[in-house]
Amino acid sequence: MNWKERFPQFEPGLIELIEKEAVQRSFNAGDVIMRTGQYIKSTALVLEGRVKIYRESQDGGEFLMYYLLPGQACAVSMICAIQTHTSEVMAVAEEDSEVLMIPVHLMDDMMNQYKTWYQFVIQTYRNRFDELLSVVDNIAFRNMDERLEFYLKRYAEKTGKKSMDISHQQIADDLNSSREVISRLLKKMEQRNLVKLHRNMIELI
Template sequence: MEWKKLFPNFEPELVELIEKNAVQRSFNAGDIIMRTGQYIKSTALVLEGQIKIYRENPDGGEFLMYYLGPGQACAVSMICAIQSTTSEIMAKAEVESEVLMVPVQLMDDMMNKYKSWYQFVIQTYRSRFDELLSVVDNIAFRNMDERLEFYLKRHAEKTGKKTFEISHQEIADDLHSSREVISRLLKKMEQRNLVKLHRNMIELV
C-alpha cells in the first residue's frame, strides 16, 4: 500500500519509523472507530475511505462536525493521545476505510525529531479548528435551507461525485433536524433546479 504518497512531506526516516511501529486497520462502513469517553492510545491517519466525526448528545441526537478523507488525520486523537485523556467525539467509518494507527508513545519523539511531523500536526489542528469554526458559523448564523445546501456542497467537494447515496432521514440526523423538514427543503431545491431527487440518492446539478 503506497500510503506515503498521501503524506508527501514526511521525511524518509519518519516514514520508516511509522512503517515499523504503526498498525494498519480496516473498517467496514458503519464501524465505530472512536467513541465518546474512550481512551485513545493512537493517532489515526486516514489512508482510504471517509471517516465521519460527530458529536453525540446524551438525550439522543447526533451532529455531524466534519469528514476526514485520505491524507488527513484526527486532531482529537492527536491531542487525546498526547495527554492520554478521553475523546469527546465519535468517529465512524462512512464507507470501507483504511486507517493507520500510530502508537501514542511515538508522538513526543516524532514531534521533536521530525519537522515534517510537527508541521503536519499543526496543520491538522489548524484545519480542524477552522472546520469547527465554520460549523459554528453555520448553526449560529444560517437557516436550515442554507445549511442543507452547504452540507450537500461540502459532500460533493469531499467525494468529487455529483451523486450522493443517502436518505433524507440520515441528512436530518447529520444536521440535527427532522426528516420532514429536509424532505421539504430538498423538494424546494429540486424546484430551483439545484438537485434531482431519487430514492436513497440525490443528484447535484
C-alpha cells in the same frame, strides 16, 4: 496502495518509525473507528476511504463536524492523545477505509524529533480549526435551508460526485434535525431546480 504515498512529506526517519510501530487497519463502511468517551490509544491517519467525525449529545443527538479524507488526520485524536484523554467525538468510516494507527505514546518523541511530523500536526490543527469555524458559522447564523445547502455542497466536494447516495434520514441525523424537515426543504430545493430527488439518492444540479 502503499501508505507512504499518502504522506510524501514525511522524512525518512519518521517513515521508518511509523513502519515499525504503527498498525494499519481496515474498516468497513459503517464501522466505528473511535467512540465518544473511549480511551484513546492511537492517532489515526486516513489512507483510503472517508471518515466522518461527529459529536454526540447526552440524549442521542448527533452532529456532523467534518470528514477526513486520505492524507488527513483526526485533530481531536491528537489533542486527546497528547493529554491521554478520552475521545470527545465519534469517528465512523463512511466508506470502506484504510487507517494507520500510531500509538499515542510515540507522539511526544515524534513531535520533538521529526520536523515533518510536527508540521503535519500543526497543519492538521489549522485545517480542522478552520472547518470547525465554518461549522460554527453555519449553526450560529444560518437557518436549516442554508445549512442543508452547505451540507450538500460539502458532501459533493468531499466525494467528488454530483449524485449522492444518501437518505433524508441520514442527512437529518448529520444536521441534528428531523427527517420531515429535511424532506420538505429538499422538495423546495427541487422546485428551485437545485437538486433532483430519487430514492436513496440526490442529484445536484
